[in-house]
Amino acid sequence: MSETTVEEGFIAPVPMEEDPSELFAGDSGTLDADVRRVLVRLLQRRFLTADRNRAQWRTLLENQQVIESRLHDLFVHLVVDHERGIAYKKQVRSAELDVPVLLRDEAYTRAETLVLVHLRTVFQREQGAGETSVRVDVEELEQTALTYFDPDDTNVAGHQREIRAAVARLAKEGLIEEESQGRYRVTPLVEVVLSNERLTELRAWLRTQQPAGTEAGR
Structure with a gap:
């Protein structure tokens, strides 16, 4: 049986750790880097404002559905106030569903x-x-x-x-x-x-x- 050779023009498979679509080794995420940054900012900060974060605000509006979906997976609502140019998150609360609380309100003094x-x-x-x-x-x-x-x-x-x-x-x-x-x-x-x-x-x-x-x- 003759040895199989790689034909010219054939692209050899690339190991996952060398996949250029990965943002880091072992990355299994599907969102672009800019969208991930907006998602992280929404989780880290209380608000995202259009006037102070123009690029991220634009990314949010362009990818609002998928960002909302990711937050819903965490039982968190996304509120986008277009009139004021403000986006923020709210904890989902339900009497019918056992919802783990991710966001805890820090009371004002x-x-x-x-x-x-x-x-x-x-x-x-x-x-x-x-x-x-x-x-x-x-x-x-x-x-x-x-x-x-x-x-x-x-x-x-x-x-x-x-x-x-x-x-x-x-x-x-x-x-x-x-x-x-x-x-x-x-x-x-x-x-x-x-x-x-x-x-x-x-x-x-x-x-x-x-x-x-x-x-x-x-």
């Missing part, structure tokens, strides 16, 4: 809630007045939040540190963006985090928390 309510209130007021861009100063946030602390409490410096830390967290989450030292632009994310209904509830609760004889900024 009291100081963070005070700052957030003021940001949402200012954003709502300025947007209602026709302003397209809303800005606040850190001193304004401090003074408003401090009205909810006991005026007889002498630890003002400690409360100021709490409020500054709250501002830092909200900036990290993208709800505000520092344009200059101590000057922030309020982003549309505040509307997503704090709905009108929830804002009304928190305002009512805060009125019960405010020391007598003080009045919060409106």
Whole structure:
């Protein structure tokens, strides 16, 4: 029996570890690298915004169905708000189905809630007045939040540190963006985090928390 020879032009099989479609050794994924990066960002971060991540936003819209499918495999919803240019994830919850919880809400501290309510209130007021861009100063946030602390409490410096830390967290989450030292632009994310209904509830609760004889900024 004669020895079989490889005919000219025949392409020999390539081992999987050398497959150019693989992104790393042993890769069995089917998504392109850019799509995977968007999926990871959605899982890592609370929001993906169109204005700050134009390329990833475009990738998301072009591959929304497959990204949604991957998230649904994890019992996670994808919400894409085209009007605001915001995408975020939500945990699937069901009374009929045993759903493992992947996303756990990290509650805001009291100081963070005070700052957030003021940001949402200012954003709502300025947007209602026709302003397209809303800005606040850190001193304004401090003074408003401090009205909810006991005026007889002498630890003002400690409360100021709490409020500054709250501002830092909200900036990290993208709800505000520092344009200059101590000057922030309020982003549309505040509307997503704090709905009108929830804002009304928190305002009512805060009125019960405010020391007598003080009045919060409106």
